[in-house]
Amino acid sequence: MMTFAPYFLILPLAAFAIQIFFGKRLPRKGDWVSITAVGTTLCLAIAMFVMMLFLYEPGAKAEQSFEWFNLGELSVKIGVLIDNVTVIMLLVVALVSGLVHLYSVGYMKDDPRYSRYFGYLSLFTFSMNGIILSNNLLSIYMFWELVGLSSYLLIGFWFEKDSAANASKKAFLVNRVGDIGMFIGIMLFFTATGSFLFSDIFAGVAAGALPLPLLTVAGLCLFAGAIGKSAQVPLHVWLPDAMEGPTPVSALIHAATMVAAGVYLTFRMFPLFTPEALTVIAYVGGVTAIFAAIIAVTQNDIKRVLAYSTVSQLGYMVMAIGTGAYVAGFFHLTTHAAFKAALFLCSGSVIHAMHHAYHKLGDHDSDPQDMRNMGGMKSKMKITFLTMFMATLALSGVPFMSGFLSKDAILAGTLSFATHHPEHFLLPLFGFGAALLTAFYMFRLIFMTFYGKPAKQEVLDNIHESPATMTTPLIVLATLSIFIVYTLPYINPFSDHGWFTDLIVATNSVVPQHVNPSAHEIAEGIHHAHLPAMIISLIVAFTGIALAVVIYLKKKFSAEKLAKNLALPYKLSFNKFFVDEIYDRFLINPTIKLAKAVGFFDWEIYDKYFINGFGRITERLSRFIGITMDYDVLDQQIVDGVGKSTRFFGGALKFIQTGKIQNYLVWVLGGIIIIFIIQAM
């Protein structure tokens, strides 16, 4: 299996290079290059997956490290780690990426920068594979940054739109904030254990290299990177804006894979977190889950709803890790990748159709993404409707779908955690509350888009189903949202027991002094909480769906009237709790003011002195003798003087080279004599 590993990196990277340098000149603008590369990685991933199933060993692991460079005492090793988790992640990335590539052929047709788009997609696949395959924090960090770069390039793909350019900048900068914390965490671990490799760090921590308080801090610093990348509160602000990018990009990066990178990192680093760190992580996840779910309830842009839904689901995954049910979190990551990608691609299909309809009608003002402009599409876009409906069922946690199993596992985890630590009762509350809201807003989306009467009949007349290149991925992904995909060889729709839970097992924490519960204890707790969690989640899901039916399908209660009556919660939800505005006012504007002040000082005062010549200096000197004379002399002497004297010496010395051989020979003798005299002294 290790022999396949380089291909996951080389193929997409080569595709990226070819697309960027030669893409425009290739036939069909070279989309087949990227598709071939991703397709090959998909075949390899499937092969590895099959191998894993044959082996059927829960703790299978293959690792290979090599020394990157050696500076005497400092030896830095990097390498590749392949275990069951890696295989599943590789498959997820390859599959979703491949389907997105296919989908993009239809979606991005006729775009002027078509070849560049595929190049960027390949770059992203390369970077994501790099994160998955790493066995050490250093290369994870490098690929982490690369993934951030790919995200920046893809979000801002239509950079003519100001909103897109700003959104990509925002994404990159917010990620950067998280990355600072991550880097500090990496360095803390490196200083304590002397290596970047996971195995070395785990061993070092188990041996007590870090005192517990510092270990908590280091763990949380690492988690900071995940907060940024996986859009947890308070660094979630970039994800909704990232919807400015093309929809396939949103599906690939901001639903299934890149945002999952943060969860993946936390998952890998789980054994390092102390109970305090895990509690913080659980709360971050829980708050994110409920926070985003509340906002999603009132959004009208179809992609925004899905974006906030993603933030909320990521919160779920993080909360799962925090409460100890981290296998459940990974399970949800996998199932979520499938149905969220399906949802995004379906929404893309809908938007695509709306766009074409508006184009035909000559309407360039209406927003093709606003759900209030949609309605009744069920009859016109059958495949899209069916697949989106299936994915929605999965997301809402309806039985017989994969989402039900994974969400259930997470909720069982939170319930078990709260049972053992009753002071953390808020966590299951957040969890179940978010589940209710999720079911509600998702079905709201379905009803507003596909059912009822359309806002404008002419629009609906011009709607038609999307081409096969776009609908095929939808079908594939929706099929993968059915429960049986994950529970084979068992077929109990109410139990998550299957090949997945067999192969992905929890490992014990390496935090010393046994402060963490062991994997066994956590599994026990989850097992006991399973049934109550399932019952409550079923109740909650159906309540949400019922509410959506009542308000949006049967229209028994008017949504607008409800909004007016619950004015304050509605306003908070619709305006995303004003988080962006708060950041703007208290963080961004003061920083800009400070930058302006420093810039003013630098340009108006420092620079004007330096550039203008002696006249102005002399003039100022006579005016500000005491204060500025010191500063000025120092600057002129050192900076200017050195440059000038170097030039002067150059100019003077070049005359030594006279071209006359006699002079040269004199220098030889002279040099010898001078050296002799000098060394004798």
Added chain:
Amino acid sequence: MLENYTPLLLVFMLAAGFAFLLLTLSHLLGPKVKSAIKLSPYESGVDPIAPAHVRLSIKYFLIALLFVIFDIEIVFLFPWAVIFKDFVQSGSFIFIEMLVFMLILLFGLVFVWKKGALDWD
């Protein structure tokens, strides 16, 4: 250790200084009259017939070089000839060795021949 050479140094300085002194004094004290006739090169009193630079044909130089090379080859042959008798009993290695040496120089000769350096033209 070098103290013994001090008188020598003194003599040297004296001689060089004397010569230097004479030259300097004559330069400073002597009359400076420049005329065209005085500055032209001396050729037994008559006007110079040909320019002072004589261009020699380079073929003389080439012949001299080739002579040196092949002469050295012969020089190497002499000691070889002297010890030849003692070594030839232990095999023909000594013969082959000299043969190779001469072969290399033969190559050189052929090269020089073909390039036309031996043509006296």
Added chain:
Amino acid sequence: MFIPELILVGSMLLGIFADLFYDRKHSFRVGHWIIGGLVVAALALYLTPASESITLFMGTIVADPFARMFKYIFLLTTTIVILMSLRTDELKTVRTGEYYLLIAAITLGMFLMASSVDLIMIYLSIEVVSIVSFILAGYLKTQVRSTEASLKYVIYGAFSSGIMLYGFSLLFGLTGTTKLFEIRESLAALDGGTLTLTVATIMIMAGFGYKISAVPFHFWTPDVYEGAPTPITAFLSVGPKAAGFALLIRVFNTLFTGTDALTASVWQSLEGLPWQEVMAALAAITMTLGNVLAIQQSNVKRLLAYSSIAHAGYILMGIPVLSQSGIYAVMFYVVVYLFMQLGAFFVVITIKNKFGTEEIEEYGGIGFKSPYLGVIMAIFLFSLTGLPPTAGFIGKFYLFSAVIDAKMYWLAIVGALNSVIALYYYMRIVKMMYLQGEREDELYMPSKFQSILLAVLAVPTIIFGVYWTPIADWIRNSLVFFLP
């Protein structure tokens, strides 16, 4: 064994033979024969055991891993230079059969330089290299500056060799033997005659300094580099210089050090002979002068000549630190320097062929007219300056860390300041290429052969800046000197 050298001789003979049958237009085919010979020699070198360490020819030559590594470097340099020569327009006017033969001869000389452990053999090998360089520098008989360069080189070289020989003879007079290892033992037992020893050392340093163009023995460099055909300039700035360094390391560490220089990781110099301070001072002056003078140049070839003087100064820093890490740094830098210097010169050749100029002022806009050349030249210039992520940076890093380890902080500071000065004139070329001139519609792409050769030189420059472990390991394994 002596097999690679014999193969070189054989290929020379073959070349001589072949040259007789080619007419003037096709005489460059001899170059192909010579390349073949070089490849076979490299193969033979590869097949010799890597760790053998023996003397040949009655103790005048050694074959040890140190020499082996340098032989590879020479073979690589020569091959690349021959490939460069096959494509330069300068040489199309003259008969080039002998040219390639002479290059093979110089390679043989360099091989001997890296392997000599006897005073006479050292002198002999230096002379072989020097004399053939004289001829090659003046190869373009019809151009005045080529003949002028050659003549100056001859006179200067003869003079410096004479001085070096005088130093050798003093050494011989002191110790009664010409073999380095025996001299070393005699010197250790000596306690008088230190003055003679000092004078001899300085004279030997003068001779070696001439070969590596250290100040104040560098005066021939700008004239010769400017006048010689550009491939020869490239060759002279890398090959004989590297050979000179190999010789310098071997001679100075064998003769003038107290404890076991060739095996210990840090060692002392001989009592009463402060040669390493002198050498450190020479290194500092060399780099400073080279860089300062390069600023004023308007001719790219001359600028690269002065910059090669400066680089000799950088490399020279690694020897007076008297440690294994210093020698390692020197060897690493030589390898890296090979690629960037040859690359830069080849770009100059290509630009001369196409645009017909060597003046910096007329390099304007080349970055737009020929993006390929612009990028590659920028890569080489960045590497020469020593900016990451190029190999030049790693080389300088090793040199500086060796110097700082030996606590010669002043030297490191001088080196750093010099790098800053160097940045100016290197970036001036880049600026010329990219920030002056206008875009043109038709782009010039060098011929396939030239592009491939340029890529072959540019790619290692970047790769070794990121992943240099193979080179590091190879050099570490080669840092084994022969000991009797």
